[in-house]
Amino acid sequence: MAQFPDEDSDGSFERQEDAFRRVVGKEDDLPAIPGRYHLYVSLACPWAHRTLITRSLLGLQDVIGVSIADPVRDERGWAFREGPGHGPDEAEGFRFLAEAYLASDPSFDGRVTVPVLWDRLSKKIVNNSEDDICRMFQDAFAAPEAPNLFPAHLAAEQAALSQFLYEKVNNGVYQAGFATKQTTYEKAVLELFAALDELEARLTGSRYLLGEQPVESDWRLFCTLLRFNAVYHGHFKCNLRRIIDYPALHRLLVDLHGLPGIAETVNLDHIKRHYYVTHDDINPTRIVPVGPARIF
Structure with a gap:
């Protein structure tokens, strides 16, 4: 499947809608139990990165497990393999994130995206919307003393x-x-x-x-x-x-x-290798630039 298959006739990019939108803590069969849910991310993806940052800011490292995908996607999608800054999926043993999508919906034929919040009990995806996941981390899992990223006022x-x-x-x-x-x-x-x-x-x-x-x-x-x-x-x-x-x-x-806790979520090697190698329609040589010399 193409990386981004949907284009309007005017050449505009259209983002795929999120397919899984259940909410932990608001549905009876999805209580907020530490250790039950697992987060699948790529350090390269800005949408997934935001969920990882939220997990860190709210101190949920021991509550929500995480698996990090190889930053380089091919036609099989996000993969879990040994490499710098990433490794095998120790939660479910997935080789590819597509396995989680098909386990959750055998008829799923869309593009497999990160982040994914996975339920280790039901063996299904709870949610693949970064907006929902960040809000769930705050509302369902954060301790009262944790930072409030969504102040009511x-x-x-x-x-x-x-x-x-x-x-x-x-x-x-x-x-x-x-x-x-x-x-x-x-x-x-x-x-x-x-x-x-x-x-x-x-x-x-x-x-x-x-x-x-x-x-x-x-x-x-x-x-x-x-x-x-x-x-x-x-x-x-x-x-x-x-x-x-x-x-x-x-x-x-x-x-x-x-x-505190933010620099550990940042991996510029993953970011550059993902974009420059994966988007071969834009960068067919797949050469990854050495620079820039300064980011911060």
């Missing part, structure tokens, strides 16, 4: 901001990178940088997006900023400016990366 503002970040930045880089027509690409790039300009202005007067404490929206932005100079600037042709050219956005990137 900011709920409406945060929801609107997170939607803006998804449409214009998180998915915006993909809209540019996977566009197949010049006009579609140019429109996506201009919208992306208009959004980055707006976020730069917002952060000039605030340490974080919604005040003096980081919330989940900040981590949405972080996962794109982290990959920007190394991947999106060149590989996805998002090259009007670099993040280092935005003082406030760069400050946010450095600030968030320096918080």
Whole structure:
């Protein structure tokens, strides 16, 4: 199956809808029991990375297990094999994440994506939406003293901001990178940088997006900023400016990366090898750049 098979006639990239959307702690047969659920991620994927960051921030390392996929995908999809920064799946012994999808729905014929929250009791996928998984980690598993990434008094503002970040930045880089027509690409790039300009202005007067404490929206932005100079600037042709050219956005990137438990979730080797090797329609030589010399 192609990496991203769905394209409109105008050359726009369309992201696949998440297929599994059950919620731990809100359904009777899915109680929040430590050790029952397992997280499957790629360190390269920004969507999966956000769930791994949330797991770390909320102190759930001993509550939710994790398996890390090989960053290089082939036609068989995400694989679990020995390598630098990743290894075999010790939870279920899957060789490929596709096995989890087919065990959960034998008729599934979509693209196998990360992250995945797996139920070790029922042997089925609970959820493959990063938004849902992050919220479940907070609502169902986090201790009362854990950071609150979804403060109630900011709920409406945060929801609107997170939607803006998804449409214009998180998915915006993909809209540019996977566009197949010049006009579609140019429109996506201009919208992306208009959004980055707006976020730069917002952060000039605030340490974080919604005040003096980081919330989940900040981590949405972080996962794109982290990959920007190394991947999106060149590989996805998002090259009007670099993040280092935005003082406030760069400050946010450095600030968030320096918080406890975050650096351990970052693997630039996985990030670069995934994008430059896997996306051979964009980079047919599969040469992985040595740089950039500076990310932070």
